[in-house]
Structure formats: C-alpha cells, structure tokens
Amino acid sequence: MTLPNFVSLRPLKNIKPEINAQRSRRPLKDFVNDVNKKQETASVKPPEILYENDDFIAVNKPAGLLTLPDRFDAGLPSLAGLLEKRLGKIFIVHRLDRDTSGLILFAKHEQSHQYFSQLFASRQVEKYYYALVNGQMPEEKGRIDAPLGEHPVRKGKMTVQKKGKSAVTLYEVSERFALYNWLTVQILTGRTHQIRVHMQSCGHPVVMDELYGTAHPVFLSAIKRRYHSGKNQEEERPLLSRLALHAYRLHFPLPSGEHFSLEAPLPRDLQATLTQLRKHGS
Numbered sequence: 519m520t521l522p523n524f525v526s527l528r529p530l531k532n533i534k535p536e537i538n539a540q541r542s543r544r545p546l547k548d549f550v551n552d553v554n555k556k557q558e559t560a561s562v563k564p565p566e567i568l569y570e571n572d573d574f575i576a577v578n579k580p581a582g583l584l585t586l587p588d589r590f591d592a593g594l595p596s597l598a599g600l601l602e603k604r605l606g607k608i609f610i611v612h613r614l615d616r617d618t619s620g621l622i623l624f625a626k627h628e629q630s631h632q633y634f635s636q637l638f639a640s641r642q643v644e645k646y647y648y649a650l651v652n653g654q655m656p657e658e659k660g661r662i663d664a665p666l667g668e669h670p671v672r673k674g675k676m677t678v679q680k681k682g683k684s685a686v687t688l689y690e691v692s693e694r695f696a697l698y699n700w701l702t703v704q705i706l707t708g709r710t711h712q713i714r715v716h717m718q719s720c721g722h723p724v725v726m727d728e729l730y731g732t733a734h735p736v737f738l739s740a741i742k743r744r745y746h747s748g749k750n751q752e753e754e755r756p757l758l759s760r761l762a763l764h765a766y767r768l769h770f771p772l773p774s775g776e777h778f779s780l781e782a783p784l785p786r787d788l789q790a791t792l793t794q795l796r797k798h799g800s
Contacts, residue, residue: 564600565577565578565579565580565583565597565600565601566578566782568621568780568781568782569780572626572627573625573626573627573629573630574623574624574625574626574630574634575601575605575608575623575624575626576621576622576623576624576768576780577597577601577621577622577623577624578619578620578621578782578783578785579597579614579618579619579620579621579622579765580619580785581616581617581618581619581760581761581785581787582616582617582760583595583596583597583616584596584597584616585597585598585610585613585614585616585622586598586610586613587599597622598610598624601624605626608624608625608626609624609625609626609627609628609630609631610624610625611623611624611625611631611634611635611638612638612643612708614765615711615714615761615763617760617761617763618761618763618764618765619763619764619765619782619785619788620647620763620764620765620766620782621765621766621767621768621780621781621782622765623768623780633773634770637770637771638708641706641707642770642771643768643769643770644704644767644768644769644770645704645705645708645765645767645768646702646703646704646765646766646767646768646769647702647703647704647705647713647763647764647765647766648692648700648701648702648703648763648764648766648784648788649689649700649701649703649713649717649724649762649763649764650698650699650700650701650724650725650736650758650762650788650791650792651698651699651701651717651722651723651724651725651762652697652698652722652723652724652725652731652732653697653698653699653721653722654694654699654722655689655691655699655701655720655722657691658690658691659688659689659690659691660688660689660690660720661686661687661688661689662686662687662688662689662716662719662720663684663685663686664678664685664715664716664719665678665679665680665681665682665683665684665685666678666679666682666683666685666709666710666711666712666715667679667681667682667683674729675711675729675730676709676710676711676712676715677715678715678716678719683707683709684707685707685709685712685715685716686705686706686707687703687704687705687706687712687713687716688703688704688705688706689701689702689703689704690702690703693792693795693796695741695795695799695800696741696799696800697740697741697799698725698736698795698799699722700792700795711729711730713763714727714729714730714761714763715730717730717731718730718731724761724762724763725758725761725762726758726759726760726761726762727761727762727763735756735757735758735759736756736757736758736759736762736791737754737756737757738754738757738794738798739754741794741795741798741799742794742797742798743798757787757790757791757794758787758788758790758791759787760787762788762791764782764784764785764788765782766781766782766783766784767779767780767781767782768780
C-alpha cells in the first residue's frame with residue numbers, strides 16, 4: 519500500500535468545544551447533570567496542535583482529557599470529539615490514558631489510517647515518554663520485560679502475569695532527586711497502562727498514580743528546606759496533582775522512506791515541578 523507524500527504544515531484554528539442547549543420538559547435533576555457536563559466541556563482548553571498535513575494531525579493532549587468518547591457517558595469531553603467538531607471524521611491509530619499528557623496522532627483519511635495502524639501494529643513507531651517516579655532506581659538504565667494481563671478482580675486495572683501479553687519497557691534515569699527520579703522511557707510494546715504497571719512492579723510507581731501507587735501530590739514544602747508559606751495562604755497548593763507521565767516523542771518512517779519525528783513540550787505543571795526539584799530537590 520502506498521500513501522501520498524506528506525505535505526507541509528498548514529495552520530489550524532483553535533478548537534473550541536461546542537455546546538447545544540435544547541428546551542424540553544425534563545426532570546430538574548437531568549438539567550443539573552447537563553449543566554455540570556457542559557461546564558466541564560466548556561472548561562477544556564483547546565489542545566495544542568503540533569503538526570498537521572493532509573494525512574494526519576498531531577496534538578499535545580492535556581492530562582485529564584479522554585482520548586476517545588466515554589462508552590458510558592457520551593457527555594464527557596474527549597480529544598477525538600473536539601477534533602471531529604473542527605475537522606470532521608478522524609481515525610484513531612493509538613491512544614493515551616486519560617491522565618497522561620502528551621503527543622498523540624490521528625489519521626485524517628482511511629488510507630493514512632491503514633498505514634499508521636500497520637506501523638503501530640508492527641512496532642515500527644518509536645514511542646518515548648517522560649516519567650517522574652517515586653524513590654531511587656537501582657540502575658541508571660534498565661529493561662523491564664514482564665507480561666501484562668487484566669486484573670482478576672478489579673476491572674480496568676492491569677497486573678504482571680506469567681501468561682499475559684508480552685510487554686517490554688526501557689528506561690534511563692535522566693535526573694536524580696532526593697525523593698524522585700526523572701526518567702526517559704521507551705516502550706517497545708503498547709499495552710494498557712504499561713509504564714505505570716512496570717514502574718509499580720519494580721517498586722517505583724509513577725508519581726500521583728492513584729491506581730498503581732499513591733495519590734500524593736508534589737508539594738514545595740516537601741522538597742524545599744525552611745519552607746515558609748505566605749501569610750495569607752491558608753492551604754499550600756501542590757506543584758503537581760496529576761499523573762506525572764508525558765508522551766513526548768514519536769519517531770516513524772514516512773511512505774517515502776524518510777524518517778519523521780515529532781515532539782510534545784512539557785506542560786506547565788510538569789515543567790514547574792522539574793524547575794523546583796532542580797532548585798531544591800537534591
């Protein structure tokens with residue numbers, strides 16, 4: 519199969535969620551639920567478009583936003599839904615967890631969908647992440663080769679299982695701090711929650727991973743000596759209060775045979791956390 523040559527970048531207007539209100543005789547509770555959903559949708563910031571051509575679009579997904587519409591609650595905002603309101607039909611080639619931020623790619627027509635789906639399925643796409651993990655990794659570099667399967671009791675959770683699907687994760691410690699390590703991670707497979715489960719399995723779960731670790735936010739007071747809160751500050755705000763996992767790079771071949779790379783910059787909360795760790799976290 520061949521795919522037309524990728525064309526140059528062209529601008530895309532900001533994507534804004536649309537809200538349609540209809541009058542009908544319905545219970546007050548339904549109206550309240552609709553208002554809450556609309557407020558949640560309206561609060562979603564337009565995602566950052568990293569690259570677009572006639573074949574695909576690459577987006578920097580914010581943490582907390584679903585990749586696909588929720589199967590049980592179509593009113594929840596999703597990245598695919600926002601993009602389709604602007605572009606029409608798009609095609610899914612891979613996914614990111616709701617709480618993971620970073621680079622994600624969508625095909626814009628059936629032919630490119632087939633091409634990219636084949637690339638991901640045959641593991642020709644190199645996928646890199648940044649992760650802030652708890653504690654000190656024992657080695658500067660490592661390989662975690664541990665099959666994963668669904669948790670026998672808890673739906674939506676994965677575990678290391680001997681008879682699970684093959685899952686391989688490579689990591690390198692980029693920076694060490696007193697309480698945390700900043701990792702560069704490459705996944706050679708693409709299993710659900712792969713990095714999160716593998717980090718938990720070696721005793722160093724990703725920071726703020728409520729499902730596989732602990733939901734302890736990162737506070738400046740925990741890393742800065744002689745920390746003093748402001749006089750008018752009643753409660754300290756966390757530096758980071760979401761999963762510390764960011765998909766930052768994809769590298770893949772084009773139909774022409776050339777190789778193409780895309781990168782997603784760190785979001786503000788992760789960048790601010792790193793800045794403070796570099797100042798006070800040693």
